[in-house]
Amino acid sequence: MSTKNLSNEEARQKIKELAESIDLTMMATNLKSEPFHVIPMSTKEVDAAGNIWFLSNKNSEHNQNIEKENKTQLIYADKGNFEFMSIYGRASISTDRNRIKELYGSGDDAWFDGVDDPNITAIKIQPDEAHYWDTKHGKVLSLLKMAKGAITGDEPDLGEQGNLKV
Template sequence: MSTEHLFDKEAKDKLKELAEGIDIALMETNLIAKQTHMVPMSTKEVDEDGAIWFLSNKDSQHNQNLNIDNELQLIYAKPGDMEFMTIYGQASITSDKAVLKKYYGKMDDTWFEGIDDPNLTAIKVVPKQAYYWDTKFGKFTSFLKMGVGILTGEKQDLGEEGHLKL
């Protein structure tokens, strides 16, 4: 793996590519305690500023935790494609109708009683630190390259990793 730190627009583009491509993040809250709380969350969007948006229930444990301490960790993993990203950031919770309408979709009816559900909120995560691992080639090609490296003794380009400086 080569190290490639990305900055500004390139960093935001990589963040968007991985977060929206992987979709599901483990959202870890209650970071101030030894026993944190983790829940899988579906990414709605990475906006032009690099903020990541989710929908959530206002009575959920993670919303309660974020109301006490807004720092969180997001962990994205797509092992089949060998893509991974971890993000440390700060969250804010909103019940602004325009925001909720923007992100609400038909599949959200599984968790909510429609756009007017009084428990519907959106979580905006502003990343403060991010790190990614991306093979660029997927698992099969990466394993093939590893095999070639073992057989030939030559170092193979297996992808890149680095900080995303937003």
């Protein structure tokens, strides 16, 4: 796997590409404690600045953790396509009703009492450090390339990995 570190606009585009295609992430908060708190979250948007947005209940444990300490870790994994990304950053909570309405979708009705639910907040993660692993060809072709490499002794081109500096 080759290394390709990305910065600025390329890094923002890679974060957007992977976060929105993988969608579900494990969000870890309360990182200074053992065990830290982890919850699955659905990515709502990656904005032009590379910030990642989620919707959340204002009374949730992760919102409470973010209010105490804003350091957050996101782990994205799509094992079917062998795409992975880890993001460490700072979280902030917004109650801006316009922003919440922009992020809200009909699927969110399963978690909230409509877009006007007073308990909805938006969480913004501003990445400080990020790393990705992205195969170019998906799982099946990558496995075939690994097998070929094992037989021939050649190192297969399985894709790329690198740091993302926004």
